[in-house]
Amino acid sequence: VVEHTFNVATLSLPRICQPGNTSVTAVNGRVPGPQVEAREGDTVVIHVINDSPYNVTVHWHGVFQRGTPWADGPAMVTQCPIRPGHRYTYRFAVAGQEGTLWWHAHSSYMRATVYGALVIRPRRAGGYPFPTPYEEKTVLLGEWWNGDPVALESQSFSTGIPAPNADAYTINGMPGDSYLCPETTNRIAKFEVRRDKTYLLRIINAALNTAFFFKVAGHTFTVVAADASYTEPYATDVIVIAPGQTVDALMAADASPGCYHMAISSYQSAIPFPPRPAGFNGNTSTAVVEYVDATATTDAGSPVLPVMPKPNDTYTANQFYTSLTALIRPGRRTVPLTVDTRMLVTVGLGFSSCQPEQTQCNRSAPVVLANMNNVSFALPNTVSMLEALYRNTADGVYTRDFPDQPPVAFDYTSRGLLGNSPLASTGSPSTKVKTLRYNATVEMVLQNTALVGLESHPMHLHGFNFFVVAQGFGNNNGEAAGAGEFNLVNPQERNTVAVPTGGWAVIRFVADNPGMWAMHCHIDSHFAIGLAMVFEVESGPTPGTTLPPPPPDLPQC
Ligand code: C2O
Numbered sequence: 340v341v342e343h344t345f346n347v348a349t350l351s352l353p354r355i356c357q358p359g360n361t362s363v364t365a366v367n368g369r370v371p372g373p374q375v376e377a378r379e380g381d382t383v384v385i386h387v388i389n390d391s392p393y394n395v396t397v398h399w400h401g402v403f404q405r406g407t408p409w410a411d412g413p414a415m416v417t418q419c420p421i422r423p424g425h426r427y428t429y430r431f432a433v434a435g436q437e438g439t440l441w442w443h444a445h446s447s448y449m450r451a452t453v454y455g456a457l458v459i460r461p462r463r464a465g466g467y468p469f470p471t472p473y474e475e476k477t478v479l480l481g482e483w484w485n486g487d488p489v490a491l492e493s494q495s496f497s498t499g500i501p502a503p504n505a506d507a508y509t510i511n512g513m514p515g516d517s518y519l520c521p522e523t524t525n526r527i528a529k530f531e532v533r534r535d536k537t538y539l540l541r542i543i544n545a546a547l548n549t550a551f552f553f554k555v556a557g558h559t560f561t562v563v564a565a566d567a568s569y570t571e572p573y574a575t576d577v578i579v580i581a582p583g584q585t586v587d588a589l590m591a592a593d594a595s596p597g598c599y600h601m602a603i604s605s606y607q608s609a610i611p612f613p614p615r616p617a618g619f620n621g622n623t624s625t626a627v628v629e630y631v632d633a634t635a636t637t638d639a640g641s642p643v644l645p646v647m648p649k650p651n652d653t654y655t656a657n658q659f660y661t662s663l664t665a666l667i668r669p670g671r672r673t674v675p676l677t678v679d680t681r682m683l684v685t686v687g688l689g690f691s692s693c694q695p696e697q698t699q700c701n702r703s704a705p706v707v708l709a710n711m712n713n714v715s716f717a718l719p720n721t722v723s724m725l726e727a728l729y730r731n732t733a734d735g736v737y738t739r740d741f742p743d744q745p746p747v748a749f750d751y752t753s754r755g756l757l758g759n760s761p762l763a764s765t766g767s768p769s770t771k772v773k774t775l776r777y778n779a780t781v782e783m784v785l786q787n788t789a790l791v792g793l794e795s796h797p798m799h800l801h802g803f804n805f806f807v808v809a810q811g812f813g814n815n816n817g818e819a820a821g822a823g824e825f826n827l828v829n830p831q832e833r834n835t836v837a838v839p840t841g842g843w844a845v846i847r848f849v850a851d852n853p854g855m856w857a858m859h860c861h862i863d864s865h866f867a868i869g870l871a872m873v874f875e876v877e878s879g880p881t882p883g884t885t886l887p888p889p890p891p892d893l894p895q896c
Contacts, residue, residue: 347388350369379459380432382430390423402431438569440459495864531631534630563587597629683786708765736770739772775876785845787839858874
């Protein structure tokens with residue numbers, strides 16, 4: 340049993356590039372929060388004590404939660420939030436998965452500062468399917484605002500203007516020194532390495548809204564896992580990582596001794612308007628990789644910088660994502676070869692006169708809302724969806740009519756004609772689920788509409804991994820990718836797929852865990868305006884496959 344106490348409270352931290360401090364919400368007085376380390380098969384017990392002034396929940400991103408749906412964490416989906424002054428204990432097993440996952444707040448924008456790593460090692464020390472690394476290093480990528488992110492979100496809801504871009508990107512909570520801002524130069528993460536040793540980098544994109552390119556000058560990587568699923572080793576000098584995704588990569592310290600920059604740069608600004616200004620909140624952040632056991636041949640004061648791809652380098656992103664395949668090894672899960680539930684789901688943004696997460700549609704000027712199959716998702720506010728399912732009180736909380744198809748066939752070629760596509764105008768937000776029978780094999784085509792805003796949507800599924808059997812560009816109206824083009828042999832297994840800009844991805848999964856499982860864009864500014872839906876997975880026929888009762892300390896609304 341791995342046990343931790345998470346004290347959630349207000350913390351004062353220095354602003355970046357501005358004088359003074361700002362108040363954020365943090366776990367145990369630090370950002371990022373504590374790293375949870377377990378072995379496959381362990382039980383994890385986390386006591387969350389909320390001493391902050393906000394409602395909070397914690398989600399264990401990528402954990403299957405088999406038989407523990409009440410511990411998943413998304414606010415109003417599987418639980419009411421933990422109110423200020425209250426507590427809740429999350430108890431779950433980490434089984435059938437190894438690698439790097441993470442945890443984060445799942446209420447409002449609070450995960451900007453409430454997040455940390457969750458590392459699941461093999462049962463047997465060093466039991467990796469690759470040579471045991473000399474050391475492991477966690478690399479948490481984030482975003483930082485000089486204001487309170489929770490306040491920024493409510494402000495954006497009331498004005499209809501998207502929350503501003505982050506003031507900086509961070510690596511392990513620090514902005515690095517990528518822009519001319521003298522007071523931040525000592526706030527840079529440092530990774531010490533020894534020459535000729537190999538390191539396992541556990542890279543997590545915890546940013547709210549930004550997908551990153553990741554590089555280390557003078558070094559290359561071998562990717563060995565993504566989203567805590569082993570991959571066929573893949574050699575690359577650039578890693579692409581969308582919000583919610585993780586990548587485990589081996590890095591050999593085989594360069595000439597010295598100092599090298601690790602850098603992240605944005606892969607498509609999540610909010611294309613207004614354009615991200617260069618300069619202060621520029622497009623890269625850095626850390627330092629320093630050789631400690633040899634005389635440096637480069638000056639520690641001026642580390643070598645990697646050359647980063649351009650923000651719109653879709654080619655590099657596509658190359659990375661389509662090169663990953665699952666590692667074939669005994670006991671691995673395999674892709675379902677037959678499908679009994681088929682869905683074609685558009686994901687994207689549209690214009691609306693409605694308020695996010697509410698049924699009112701009284702804005703005078705249309706604002707941007709997000710949708711899946713033209714349904715903008717609203718969280719319920721009186722009871723969580725899982726409780727409504729358990730107590731048979733779904734009426735008035737959610738409806739079971741999430742559509743299997745978009746209302747009109749999506750056509751990428753007419754995407755310029757905004758006014759002509761019903762997919763570009765989103766109606767009143769609602770709470771719709773797709774009901775799946777226990778053990779259903781599901782195939783979903785996710786089509787990125789890119790009608791408003793050109794960006795890749797990192798679609799995350801709670802409670803399950805899925806197989807990414809195909810992805811591509813243009814229209815996929817169900818016929819475009821025949822089964823012949825699917826990888827049904829060794830497709831990568833993930834919990835978050837970056838649906839390409841102007842393209843699509845096809846995923847498959849088996850609904851073998853009863854409960855309420857959210858699927859949503861892991862760009863928080865999209866999730867908050869409705870880019871979400873929920874799967875209601877029915878109970879199975881045998882004991883152990885039914886919905887368990889809620890724990891006695893489940894928070895009440
Ligand atoms: Cu990592 Cu629903 O989130």
